[in-house]
Amino acid sequence: MVALRIATLAVLATCLVSAAHAQDKVTFATNWKAEAAHGGFYQAVADGTYKKYGLDVTILPGGPQVNNRPLLPAGRIDFLMTGNLLHSFDNVKNGVPTIVVAAMFQKDPQALIAHPGQGYEKFEALRNAPVAFIAKDGQFTWWQWLKVTHGFRDEVLRPYNYNLGPFLANPKAIQQGYSIAEPIYVEDQGKFKPVVHLLADHGFSTYSTLIEARAETIKTKPDLVQRFVDASILGWVHYLYGSRQVANALMIRQNPEMTEAEIEASVALMKSQGIVDSGEALASGIGAMSADRIKDFYGQMVKAGLYKDGEVDLSKVATLQFINKRVGMDVKAQLGGK
Amino acid sequence: MSPRLLPALTLAALVLGWEALVRLAHIPAYTLPAPSLVAQTLWQNFPSLASSWWFTLKITFGALALACAGGVAIAAVFALSRRIELAFFPVAVLLQVTPIVAIAPLILIYVESTTAALLLCAWIVAFFPILSNTVLGLRAADPNLRDLFHLYGATPWQRLRLLLMPSALPYFLAGLKISGGLSLIGAVTAEMVAGAAGRETGLASRILEASFRTETPKMFAALALLVATGVLIFWTFNALSRRLLGPWHASERL
Amino acid sequence: MSAGAGHITLQQVEKRFAEGLLALRDVSLRVGEGEFVALLGPSGCGKSTVLRLVAGLDTPTHGTVDAPALRGGGTSTAFVFQEPTLMPWANLFDNVWLPLRLAGVSRAQADESVRTMLGSVGLGDFEQAYPAELSGGMKMRASIARALVTQPRVLLMDEPFAALDEITRSRLNADLLAWWTLRRLSVLFVTHSVYEAVFLSQRVLVMSPRPGRVMAEVVVDQPYPRDPAFRTSAAYVSACREVSDSLEAAMSGTRP
Numbered sequence: 001m002v003a004l005r006i007a008t009l010a011v012l013a014t015c016l017v018s019a020a021h022a023q024d025k026v027t028f029a030t031n032w033k034a035e036a037a038h039g040g041f042y043q044a045v046a047d048g049t050y051k052k053y054g055l056d057v058t059i060l061p062g063g064p065q066v067n068n069r070p071l072l073p074a075g076r077i078d079f080l081m082t083g084n085l086l087h088s089f090d091n092v093k094n095g096v097p098t099i100v101v102a103a104m105f106q107k108d109p110q111a112l113i114a115h116p117g118q119g120y121e122k123f124e125a126l127r128n129a130p131v132a133f134i135a136k137d138g139q140f141t142w143w144q145w146l147k148v149t150h151g152f153r154d155e156v157l158r159p160y161n162y163n164l165g166p167f168l169a170n171p172k173a174i175q176q177g178y179s180i181a182e183p184i185y186v187e188d189q190g191k192f193k194p195v196v197h198l199l200a201d202h203g204f205s206t207y208s209t210l211i212e213a214r215a216e217t218i219k220t221k222p223d224l225v226q227r228f229v230d231a232s233i234l235g236w237v238h239y240l241y242g243s244r245q246v247a248n249a250l251m252i253r254q255n256p257e258m259t260e261a262e263i264e265a266s267v268a269l270m271k272s273q274g275i276v277d278s279g280e281a282l283a284s285g286i287g288a289m290s291a292d293r294i295k296d297f298y299g300q301m302v303k304a305g306l307y308k309d310g311e312v313d314l315s316k317v318a319t320l321q322f323i324n325k326r327v328g329m330d331v332k333a334q335l336g337g338k
Numbered sequence: 339m340s341p342r343l344l345p346a347l348t349l350a351a352l353v354l355g356w357e358a359l360v361r362l363a364h365i366p367a368y369t370l371p372a373p374s375l376v377a378q379t380l381w382q383n384f385p386s387l388a389s390s391w392w393f394t395l396k397i398t399f400g401a402l403a404l405a406c407a408g409g410v411a412i413a414a415v416f417a418l419s420r421r422i423e424l425a426f427f428p429v430a431v432l433l434q435v436t437p438i439v440a441i442a443p444l445i446l447i448y449v450e451s452t453t454a455a456l457l458l459c460a461w462i463v464a465f466f467p468i469l470s471n472t473v474l475g476l477r478a479a480d481p482n483l484r485d486l487f488h489l490y491g492a493t494p495w496q497r498l499r500l501l502l503m504p505s506a507l508p509y510f511l512a513g514l515k516i517s518g519g520l521s522l523i524g525a526v527t528a529e530m531v532a533g534a535a536g537r538e539t540g541l542a543s544r545i546l547e548a549s550f551r552t553e554t555p556k557m558f559a560a561l562a563l564l565v566a567t568g569v570l571i572f573w574t575f576n577a578l579s580r581r582l583l584g585p586w587h588a589s590e591r592l
Numbered sequence: 593m594s595a596g597a598g599h600i601t602l603q604q605v606e607k608r609f610a611e612g613l614l615a616l617r618d619v620s621l622r623v624g625e626g627e628f629v630a631l632l633g634p635s636g637c638g639k640s641t642v643l644r645l646v647a648g649l650d651t652p653t654h655g656t657v658d659a660p661a662l663r664g665g666g667t668s669t670a671f672v673f674q675e676p677t678l679m680p681w682a683n684l685f686d687n688v689w690l691p692l693r694l695a696g697v698s699r700a701q702a703d704e705s706v707r708t709m710l711g712s713v714g715l716g717d718f719e720q721a722y723p724a725e726l727s728g729g730m731k732m733r734a735s736i737a738r739a740l741v742t743q744p745r746v747l748l749m750d751e752p753f754a755a756l757d758e759i760t761r762s763r764l765n766a767d768l769l770a771w772w773t774l775r776r777l778s779v780l781f782v783t784h785s786v787y788e789a790v791f792l793s794q795r796v797l798v799m800s801p802r803p804g805r806v807m808a809e810v811v812v813d814q815p816y817p818r819d820p821a822f823r824t825s826a827a828y829v830s831a832c833r834e835v836s837d838s839l840e841a842a843m844s845g846t847r848p
C-alpha cells in the first residue's frame with residue numbers, strides 16, 4: 001500500500017521534473033558557414049549551455065548562395081542572425097514583423113581590403129581603385145552608402161563570388177571582407193598581409209551579428225526568447241574568455257574547410273579590434289544595444305539616401321527588453337576576461 | 339469564341355484568382371503581393387524601372403543582332419568549307435553547352451566594360467541556334483535548283499542571293515525565334531551575376547536589389563516587365579515569320 | 593540529220609561514278625537540229641545520266657559529248673526535271689524570269705517575254721501565284737515555260753510527266769508537241785513509257801539495263817501535227833509493238 005503510494009509519487013515527481021527540464025526545440029539560422037564569428041553560438045551548443053537553459057538548439061548555417069532571411073517571417077526558423085541593421089530597417093519599412101533582440105557585435109567587421117604598397121594605405125585612396133569586388137548582399141546595402149558618403153562608383157564594381165583568386169591576381173584590386181576573417185585567408189593563400197579598412201571606423205556605425213525574432217514569438221513566448229539570448233551571451237563569454245576547444249571542433253565538423261589555426265587567429269582579431277566586447281557591452285554585457293545609437297545610425301543612412309526621413313518606425317526595429325542586464329559579466333570576471 | 343479572346347480571358351481569370359487568393363488568405367505583401375499592389379508599385383516606380391527596362395532591351399536586342407550577324411557569317415563559312423566546319427563546330431557546341439551562369443562571373447571580371455561583358459554573355463547563349471539552323475538551311479537548297487543555276491551559268495553571288503539565302507530563310511527564322519528568347523535569358527542571367535556593377539543596370543539587377551531589400555512588390559513589378567519583354571519578343575518573331583514565309587512555306591500554311 | 597547549232601552527239605561515251613558504279617558503257621547517239629528524240633529504258637539504265645552529260649552538269653569518263661551547252665552557249669540548253677523544281681519563295685513571274693535574270697536581263701526588259709510565255713502555257717492569269725497554290729499539272733507547265741523563255745536550241749526533259757495523272761499527262765503531251773512545232777528546237781525526251789515515247793517522238797532510242805547502252809532505234813514515221821486519233825491508228829500500234837519488243841530484248845540482253 002505505502003510502497004505503491006511512494007512509487008506513484010516518485011513517478012509523478014519524475015514527470016514534473018522532466019516537464020520542467022523539457023527542451024524547447026529551437027532553430028537558429030546564421031548568415032554564413034561556421035566560422036569564428038559565430039563562435040559564441042557554437043560554444044553554447046557544444047558545452048551544453050543551451051541545454052542548461054532548456055533549449056535544444058539546431059544551428060542552420062548560411063553560405064554563398066544561401067539566403068536564410070525569408071525563413072524567419074515564414075515561420076520556418078525561430079531566430080535569425082543578420083549582419084547589420086540595414087536588414088532590420090528594410091524589414092520594418094516593408095512590414096515584415098521581425099524584431100532585433102540582441103546585438104552580439106558592437107562593431108561591424110565589414111571591411112575593404114587591398115594589396116600593401118599599392119597606395120591604399122589611406123581609406124580615401126580606395127575609391128580610386130580600378131576594380132572593387134563586392135558581393136550581392138553588399139552591393140545593394142553598404143556599397144550604396146559608400147557611393148554617397150565616400151565617393152565610390154559603380155563602374156569599378158565587379159561581382160565577388162567568395163573566391164580570392166581575382167583579388168590576389170590583381171594588385172590594384174580591392175575587395176570586401178570581414179576584418180576578422182578574409183585577411184587571414186589572404187595571408188594563407190596569397191602570402192601577404194593585406195591592408196584592412198574597417199567600415200565602422202569611417203562612419204558605418206551599425207551593430208552586427210544581430211539576433212532577430214518574430215514579433216509574435218516575443219509576444220507569446222518572451223521567456224523562451226530571454227533564455228535563448230542569455231544562453232547565447234554566456235556562450236560568447238565562454239568562447240572569448242574560456243576554453244574554445246569543443247566549440248571549434250563542432251565548427252570544423254560543420255565546415256571542414258575551416259582550420260583550428262584560422263579560427264584562433266580570427267578570435268585574436270575579434271578581441272584586438274573590439275568587435276564583440278567593447279563600448280556599451282563593457283558596461284551592460286555582451287549583446288547590449290541602445291536606442292540612441294540605432295537612431296544615430298538611421299540618421300546616417302538617411303543622409304546617404306538609403307532611406308527617407310521618418311520612413312522607418314524605429315521603435316519597431318529593436319527591443320531592449322532582453323539585453324543590457326549585465327548577463328555573463330560575472331562569468332567573464334571569473335574567467336579573468338580581458 | 340474568337341481565338342484571341344480565349345487566351346486573354348484565361349489570363350484575366352488567373353490574375354483575378356491570384357488577387358482573390360492573396361486577399362482571402364491574408365498573405366502578406368512581402369511574401370506574395372497581390373496583382374493590384376504590383377500594378378500600383380509598377381506605376382509609382384515606372385520612371386526608374388523604365389530606364390532599367392530600356393537597358394535590358396538594349397542588351398537583349400544588341401546581343402540578338404550580333405548573334406544574327408555572327409551566326410550567319412560563321413554559317414556561310416561553314417557552308418563553304420566542310421573542313422572548317424568539322425574543325426570548328428566542336429568549339430561552337432562547347433560554347434553552347436557550358437552553362438552561362440558558371441562562366442558569366444569570369445567574363446564580368448576580365449572584360450573591361452560591364453556592358454560589353456553582358457552583351458558577350460547574352461551573345462554566347464543566343465548565337466548557336468542561329469548558327470546551326472542557318473548551316474542546315476544553306477545546305478538545304480534543292481539539288482535540282484542547284485543544277486539549274488549551274489546550267490544557266492549563275493555567278494557565286496547570284497547563287498548566294500537568289501538560291502541559297504531564300505532556301506535558308508525558313509531555317510534561319512526558326513533559329514531566330516529560338517534565339518530571341520535565349521538572348522533575353524542570357525541578358526537576365528548575366529545581369530543577375532553582375533548585380534549593381536556598371537554605369538547602368540538592367541531589370542534583373544533591380545529584381546535582385548528589390549529581393550535583398552525585401553521589397554517584394556517592386557520585385558514582382560520588375561518581373562512583370564521582364565515577362566512582357568519575353569512575350570513581345572515571341573510575338574514579334576512570330577509575326578515576322580508569318581510575313582516572310584506566309585505565302586509559300588509549309589510551316590505557315592497550317 | 594543536219595549539223596546545226598542545236599545538234600547533240602555522243603560517241604562511245606562511258607560514265608563511271610566515283611564510287612565505282614558503271615552507269616554508261618559505249619553510248620553513241622545523235623539528235624539532229626530540230627529533232628524530237630525519245631530515250632527509253634528501264635529504271636536505272638542511265639537515261640538521266642545521259643541528259644546530265646548533255647547539259648554539261650557532269651563529264652564522261654571516256655568518249656565525247658558534243659552539245660550546245662558544252663559549246664559555250666549560256667542559255668542555249670533548257671532542262672525540265674521530273675519535279676517542277678520551281679523556287680517556292682517566288683511567284684510564277686519571278687520563277688519564269690529566272691534564266692533571263694541570271695543572264696543579266698532586268699525585270700522590265702524581261703516583262704514581255706515572261707508574260708507571253710506564261711500565256712502560251714495557259715498560266716497567263718497566274719503571274720502572281722506562288723507554286724504552293726498550284727496543282728501538279730500547272731507547276732509542270734510553269735517549269736516548261738521557264739525552260740522555253742530563253743528560246744533555247746536544246747530542250748532536255750527527264751520524265752517530266754511521270755508524276756502526273758493520266759488526263760493531265762495526255763493533255764501536256766499534246767501541248768508539248770504544239771510548243772515544239774512552233775519553235776522546232778531539238779528535244780531529247782527521257783521516259784519509261786512506250787506509249788508516250790511513240791506518241792511524241794520521231795525516233796525512239798531503246799537503252800539496255802545498267803550499264804546502259806543504246807540497243808535499238810525505232811523510227812516513228814508519222815507526220816506532225818499528231819492528234820489523239822493517232823493513238824488508235826495502226827501505225828501507232830505497230831510502232832509501239834516494235835518498241836516494246838526492242839525493250840524486252842534489251843532487257844533480256846539480246847539484240848532484236
